[in-house]
Amino acid sequence: MTEHEDVRELLAAWAFGALDAADADRVRPHLAGCESCAAEAERLRETVRLLDGPPIGGLPARPATGLPPALLARRPTAPRTAAHAACYAAAVQALRALLPEAEGRWATPVVHDWDVHATVAHLLAADEALAGRLGIPARVPETVLPQDMRWEEAWARRTADVIAHEHARTPGETVASWAGQADALLATPEARDPELAARAELLMGLRLPVADHFAVRAFETWIHTDDIGRALGLVVPPPPEPHLDQLVRLAVRVLGLALGPEATPVLFSVTDGEEWVLGSSAEPVAAELTLDPVDFCLLMGGRTAPEEVPRGATGDAAAVRNVLEAAASLAWL
Structure with a gap:
């Protein structure tokens, strides 16, 4: 070498x-x-x-890190937000920093059947649901959907329509639409006021406070930034520890709701982090499961298979498998 x-x-x-x-x-x-x-x-x-x-x-x-000053001169400023939206602001800025590397490589396959251009269009569609609830106009013509359509089907139809629409435009135009919508989200009163962000909204099958929906947006933006980085052969670091903790806590709550109160209880923890009991509170814990926080998020994001995720586990193997499979089943990214 x-x-x-x-x-x-x-x-x-x-x-x-x-x-x-x-x-x-x-x-x-x-x-x-x-x-x-x-x-x-x-x-x-x-x-x-x-x-x-x-x-x-x-x-x-x-x-x-001691880099020469010339290499540290360019420092875009992230929008000022409350803590609940800071993780989304950082994820948006990270993707912005990465996308110039896609110049000339927009057709590189990324994930599912999407190239880099389509992945950014997907994020435009994904952020749109929260943006609409906060009064931000859509940047792509409306998709007419039956009122009784399941949210998963409606989401698949909408994202396909947005990707088709954006593929008729240049990658630069798509990036500008995505970034403009993200900036508009971060400029809303809900991004800056925790009290306004405390109200609950039903989006993507989840009824959560708006504050948590900002964390969901951060989660998906990071996952797809990592997808694009891998496709381009570039390293994308995980979110910083305070943001990663926020994403983990949200993911645990969603996983707990999915498992329900009847599941065999498992003591779940992330490496060097908190512990939670998932499942029934009326029975003794049957197993213990520990995952690295990044591995847990990648599992919840559908980027790692339950049988492949590194883990520390003791006790009832079936109960552990149930938790891992439930986590993976929640992925819709």
């Missing part, structure tokens, strides 16, 4: 500030003399910064 190839493999860890001193001493002079690695380091560090978002609740921002 050449020095250039060796350094490129270290750039993701460099962007996170996770290199030891010896490796950092190898990377620093290489970046000073290699334009392509310096550009890649800037892109990765920018993505990490945007995923971190602004400091929340007094938590400090991620420390600087």
Whole structure:
């Protein structure tokens, strides 16, 4: 392996500030003399910064990694929001940082039968439901649907219509529509006022407070940002810890509702995090299950199969399998 190839493999860890001193001493002079690695380091560090978002609740921002000042000069400002919408603001900014890498590669297959262009169009459709409830006009002509159609079928029809509409436009126009709608969502009073965001809305089969629907939007935006990054061969870091915790807590609540009070109880936890009892509260816990928080979110997002997700498990294997399969069954992304 050449020095250039060796350094490129270290750039993701460099962007996170996770290199030891010896490796950092190898990377620093290489970046000073290699334009392509310096550009890649800037892109990765920018993505990490945007995923971190602004400091929340007094938590400090991620420390600087020692990149040359020229590589840290471009710093778009995320919209000011309340804590409940900050994870969505950060996810939107992260996707914005990634999309320039798709230039000339918009037709790259991503997920399902979507290319990069269609995946952005899908997010335009996915954000539309919350946007409409908050008074933001749709950017794509209406789809006429039967009133008694199940939400899953209605959602599939709408997203297909939006993707077809956007494929008749340029990728740049689709990105502008998606970004404009996201900005409008983040400018609503509900994004800035926790009291206004406390009211419940039924969207995508889930009746949740508007605050939680912002977290759902963050979850899906991150999942599809990761999808696009993988398709383009680029590293997309997970959300920063405060945002990831928010997504995990929401996912656990949704999973608990799906399992219902009759399921065999399982003590569920995420690595170095909280614990919850899923299922019946009237019976003793039959099993314990621990997942990495990112793995849990990828399972809930349909990106990892129940039988493949790394886990720590003890006790009733059937009860554990029931939790994992229920989590995977909730994916609609």
